[in-house]
Amino acid sequence: MNTMNELTLNSPLDMHLHLRDEEMLKLVTPLTAETFAGAVIMPNLVPPVDSLRALEEYRYRITEAQGDHVFNPYMTAFFRNYTEDELADLKYEMLGIKLYPAGATTNSEAGVKAIDAVEPTFKMMEEMGIPLMVHGETHGFVMDREKEFLESYEYLAKKFPKLQITMEHITTADAVELLGRYENLRATVTLQHLIITLDDVAGGMLNPHLFCKPIAKRPEDREALLQAALDAHPSLMFGSDSAPHPLSKKECCGCAAGVFTAPLAIARLAQLFDAHGKLGNLQAFISDNAQRLYRITPPEKKVVVRKQAFEVPAAYQGHGQHVVPMHAGEILDWAVTSVS
């Protein structure tokens, strides 16, 4: 029963997640597996996950770490020029291929050119029905990188009309505007980009724990992202981009990018949707849209969130790791109260 103070979510999904490896993986995997029915696992390890064997081994380490939780890791491969045989092998073991456009430079024309060189792989992915997930930023000025990349998305969406393309972790009103203009273009958005702007990162003291890539943008960008999420825009999915870094890499000279939100994401999203009177749209945002867009059926999992105080831990520790989450030490208004 869904009252105003309680909501049962069916099989919540995190469509963009970093689990890292080794001891960090052991710490953070259960923190997602506890409340999510599945998550799309990013392949940017060192070296990257770009072979069937590496992917299977990584999945094994994840399932070992998740313990008894009902949880499906949707694996991804790191983009490179794959052969048709490689793609055929990978296809049934993964959800899609993640592209970091390292070749893209300050102007989007060059970005598209860099994409040209790998079009044979895109063509095969299109024909074989393998989705493409893209970190869409140029190497331009930090506030313009996503906007400059949008024409590359359009180029791809038009040139490969059957290729399913996900704009990962969008951060701008311009990206929201593009969403829905092409049948084959969808997006994920993080928790933090629905809540913060550059002000929260650098408007007062510099806050390394809210520093992420793409960087949080302007108030009007946050507003557009939030509105699309609250309205359960049919092409938008929740993807936390939760990215743990050891404390030593955050509170230091030259801090690494990434916000750790996995353990509190569902509670905080419930609070956010409730605050805007849109609780009824959370199910679509956090699971149904992704199920429809990727044609996946996650394991059954009922997650009850209730309007009650939840103190976010100051840190999550274990396996020699120490990770500071978003909202560390703060009290949220909503809590996950049961999972079955």
Add this chain to the structure above:
Amino acid sequence: MNTMNELTLNSPLDMHLHLRDEEMLKLVTPLTAETFAGAVIMPNLVPPVDSLRALEEYRYRITEAQGDHVFNPYMTAFFRNYTEDELADLKYEMLGIKLYPAGATTNSEAGVKAIDAVEPTFKMMEEMGIPLMVHGETHGFVMDREKEFLESYEYLAKKFPKLQITMEHITTADAVELLGRYENLRATVTLQHLIITLDDVAGGMLNPHLFCKPIAKRPEDREALLQAALDAHPSLMFGSDSAPHPLSKKECCGCAAGVFTAPLAIARLAQLFDAHGKLGNLQAFISDNAQRLYRITPPEKKVVVRKQAFEVPAAYQGHGQHVVPMHAGEILDWAVTSVS
């Protein structure tokens, strides 16, 4: 003799400087006094310098700390509603009064309203010929704060046409554009805002040592500031805003704002002006404009800069303090080679 590889600067001035107090003051004062003939000393101590006695005592501590260097600290008082008697006492002991518009809020209309309440003091300052120095930012979105404040500058410049107003540490093309539109409006600009953009603070790793307020803006802003400096815009003066923080306040969770440039500012400016073929304009930017605009005659000091390698120290230490400068550990192409 000024050749292409050498320049003699007459009495360089830093028109915006933080010396702090106590042990930090003892460390950093000689680092400015060594190469500058004078500097405008910011009054934002705790408690602020807002009385004749506090000002005279602070000047005494500075002159004690500067050692044998020929150096004149141009004192400032922290803005509040002063009486006419107080202003008469202060006038000959200081260069001007520094306003931090704490009452200004997100919209500039409110900013102007906050300014309304203190207009009697402005009126007296205008009549007595006491300059006003302003930290011109609203409390709006971090990238818009200076631009939003510009209409307050215009309001003041028009309402008090004989009040000499300095827009401190400008960071935007919009502020440059305003410069010169009013006879009584001038500005300072820092070294770092001629060199960096937000990209250098948060485009790669987060760099706390380049985090300052106002925050570095967009490439087109830096370009406009640099062009005005290189052209020795008659209303623009060098003011380093050099602001030392102990290392513990910089490489930490929630980093303080301020870039420490004092000991390398002259060498780095020479390198910058030389790189653009504008060495001949450095004298105006670093001293002559300020002398004319403030009608001051600093002590005689000849500072020779030469095109030769200068390794910036990784840190400046002493008196129990440890401060990391801009360009720490880097090699500059120009060096101060003699002072007389």
